[in-house]
Amino acid sequence: MNDQDYIVFEGYISKTLSEKEMTGFEDRLESDQAFKQAFNTYKELNEFLEQKFENQEDSIEFKDNLNTISKSYFKTEKTLKRELRFTPWKYAIAASIVVLLGVFLFNNFSEPTYSEFSSHDNISLIERGTQGSGVKRAETAFNSKDYSKADMAFKSLLELDSTNTEYQFYRAISNIELDKFDIAEDLLHRLKDGNSVYKHNATWYLALSKLKQKKHDDCIVLLKRIPEEADDYKFAQKLLKKLN
Amino acid sequence: MAEKKVHEDQKYIEGLLQNNSFIIQAIYDKFVPKVVNYIKQNSGDVARAQDIIQETLITIYNQAKEKKLQLTCPFDAYFFLLCKRKWLNELKKTSSKEVTINEAVLSKDDNALELANETELFEDKQHLFNQMFQQLGTACKDLLKATFKIKSMEEVAKSLGVTYAYARKKKSLCIGKLTELVQASPKYNQLYN
Numbered sequence: 001m002n003d004q005d006y007i008v009f010e011g012y013i014s015k016t017l018s019e020k021e022m023t024g025f026e027d028r029l030e031s032d033q034a035f036k037q038a039f040n041t042y043k044e045l046n047e048f049l050e051q052k053f054e055n056q057e058d059s060i061e062f063k064d065n066l067n068t069i070s071k072s073y074f075k076t077e078k079t080l081k082r083e084l085r086f087t088p089w090k091y092a093i094a095a096s097i098v099v100l101l102g103v104f105l106f107n108n109f110s111e112p113t114y115s116e117f118s119s120h121d122n123i124s125l126i127e128r129g130t131q132g133s134g135v136k137r138a139e140t141a142f143n144s145k146d147y148s149k150a151d152m153a154f155k156s157l158l159e160l161d162s163t164n165t166e167y168q169f170y171r172a173i174s175n176i177e178l179d180k181f182d183i184a185e186d187l188l189h190r191l192k193d194g195n196s197v198y199k200h201n202a203t204w205y206l207a208l209s210k211l212k213q214k215k216h217d218d219c220i221v222l223l224k225r226i227p228e229e230a231d232d233y234k235f236a237q238k239l240l241k242k243l244n
Numbered sequence: 245m246a247e248k249k250v251h252e253d254q255k256y257i258e259g260l261l262q263n264n265s266f267i268i269q270a271i272y273d274k275f276v277p278k279v280v281n282y283i284k285q286n287s288g289d290v291a292r293a294q295d296i297i298q299e300t301l302i303t304i305y306n307q308a309k310e311k312k313l314q315l316t317c318p319f320d321a322y323f324f325l326l327c328k329r330k331w332l333n334e335l336k337k338t339s340s341k342e343v344t345i346n347e348a349v350l351s352k353d354d355n356a357l358e359l360a361n362e363t364e365l366f367e368d369k370q371h372l373f374n375q376m377f378q379q380l381g382t383a384c385k386d387l388l389k390a391t392f393k394i395k396s397m398e399e400v401a402k403s404l405g406v407t408y409a410y411a412r413k414k415k416s417l418c419i420g421k422l423t424e425l426v427q428a429s430p431k432y433n434q435l436y437n
Contacts, residue, residue: 001420001423001424003417003420005420006416006417006419006420006423007413007416007417009416009419009420010412010415010416010419011416037427037436038423038427041423041426041427041436042419042420042423044369044373045373045419045422045423045426046419047310047311048310048369048370048373049377049388049392049419050310050392051306051309051310052374052377052392053388053389053391053392053393054392054393054395055309056393058263058309059305059306059309061263062260062263062302062305063302065263065265065268066268066298066301066302066305067298069265069268069269069272070272070294070297070298073269073272073273073276074290074294077280077290078290
């Protein structure tokens with residue numbers, strides 16, 4: 001193609017050709033393939049340049065807006081993923097707080113339980129000359145919370161020393177632990193009605209025995225019987241408050 | 245050949261053209277996740293996916309603006325196909341491994357295939373045109389920029405300090421030069437076969 005060809009291309013596109021020139025142009029398009037191809041490319045380039053420069057503002061605006069939306073979308077994606085990655089331990093912390101709260105609330109506002117009030121310190125039984133290993137066996141079993149063994153051990157000891165209030169008391173507790181309430185309460189009643197050092201302790205554990213069986217009314221009656229000077233008075237009052 | 249019906253998803257094309265943020269956001273929400281997943285599953289990551297998606301949307305915008313793109317298939321199929329191919333082409337450039345595009349598996353929509361081919365051709369031509377434009381002399385570049393920005397030829401002539409007739413002649417000669425550059429390029433035959 002020569003310069004003149006391009007000038008006539010421009011003329012045709014801008015519709016500044018005369019009618020005769022236009023007809024001549026269209027005829028040549030039909031017959032001259034190279035001419036047609038060159039013109040088509042020229043036309044495409046004209047459109048290309050139009051879009052590139054004429055609509056530049058629109059194009060720039062669009063690209064900017066697209067960039068903003070893209071950044072925002074992928075930032076959210078990333079944040080979501082980051083949150084997902086950290087969430088397990090965040091959830092764990094939240095969950096444990098909830099659990100702690102729950103336990104606290106539960107302890108303060110829910111039904112009191114036997115286990116809450118019946119912490120047994122380790123016992124140290126008074127040794128009597130004749131008993132020896134039996135005492136040790138009972139003591140060890142009770143302290144290691146093997147109440148079944150403790151019960152048997154105390155039973156043996158009581159066979160030889162039936163009035164021993166210490167053995168009776170701890171055998172009773174062992175039986176409460178084993179849910180053998182009849183045996184426990186039988187022993188405790190006798191202690192309660194007796195005059196040993198375990199008198200009030202027995203009332204307290206009798207109340208606890210009732211508590212474990214969820215016999216709250218019976219428990220309350222017994223708790224009220226515990227006098228101020230008793231070891232367990234404070235606990236009894238606390239439990240009373242919870243039951244009322 | 246019968247006139248193909250324009251798909252209702254043309255609204256996404258219109259939305260891009262009008263720079264409608266609502267529609268652009270909808271495109272991201274609805275169609276982007278599939279693309280991101282595909283690229284991640286094919287040796288890519290989110291960052292690359294972000295770029296591919298943006299480039300594709302700009303191409304679609306340009307084609308819609310310049311060639312009045314008419315969607316005859318669902319936007320999903322068309323958009324995904326374009327992004328997928330663009331990604332695979334990128335992989336071919338950077339990877340030494342053989343990368344094959346298994347078209348049959350992913351797209352059964354002939355219209356989508358045809359449209360995607362058209363868009364890719366359009367994009368390749370855009371690339372070539374831009375490249376060749378850069379190779380023009382400064383005088384031509386300035387003139388063409390001015391000509392298309394300032395619609396009035398008289399004003400162009402005035403701003404360049406030349407006569408109207410000269411400006412008009414120069415415009416056609418510059419585009420002519422550009423045409424020659426394009427036709428002489430080795431890529432030309434591929435694009436215009």
